[in-house]
Amino acid sequence: MPLPVHTDPRAAVPELTAYLRNELDPQARQDFEAHLPLCERCRKAVAVAGSLFPGMAQPPPTAGAAPSAAELLAQMEAQLARTRERNRRLQDSRRRNLLWALGVLAALASLGAIGFTLLQNRAGLAHRVTTGGGP
Numbered sequence: 001m002p003l004p005v006h007t008d009p010r011a012a013v014p015e016l017t018a019y020l021r022n023e024l025d026p027q028a029r030q031d032f033e034a035h036l037p038l039c040e041r042c043r044k045a046v047a048v049a050g051s052l053f054p055g056m057a058q059p060p061p062t063a064g065a066a067p068s069a070a071e072l073l074a075q076m077e078a079q080l081a082r083t084r085e086r087n088r089r090l091q092d093s094r095r096r097n098l099l100w101a102l103g104v105l106a107a108l109a110s111l112g113a114i115g116f117t118l119l120q121n122r123a124g125l126a127h128r129v130t131t132g133g134g135p
């Protein structure tokens with residue numbers, strides 16, 4: 001009979017560890033493998049463990065060579081943190097690009113304003129010169 005789907009990831013750790021270390025008895029192993037298609041957390045954990053440590057769910061060559069659940073969790077969390085960091089940096093660079101574009105626009109606008117003011121002054125000066133007026 002398959003295990004119930006894990007809602008608390010920590011609850012999955014003992015079974016996951018035992019499975020990855022090949023310490024489950026055949027019946028428990030069968031139950032856990034029946035549980036995998038139902039439980040996304042466990043499936044992902046096994047997939048991550050499999051990608052980090054190829055051949056992990058097979059019998060380990062030496063006893064105790066497999067990392068502990070805590071190590072596995074730490075590695076999964078580190079991977080998650082790296083993904084989050086990458087996303088954050090991506091967002092940051094997008095924000096920076098936007099700020100840069102706004103800064104350029106503001107600079108252009110102020111340049112435009114300065115240019116306009118200069119033109120106005122020159123026009124005013126020209127006006128004064130051509131009309132012979134002025135202070």
Ligand SMILES: [Zn+2]
Nearest residue numbers: 006012039042
């Ligand atoms: Zn599970």
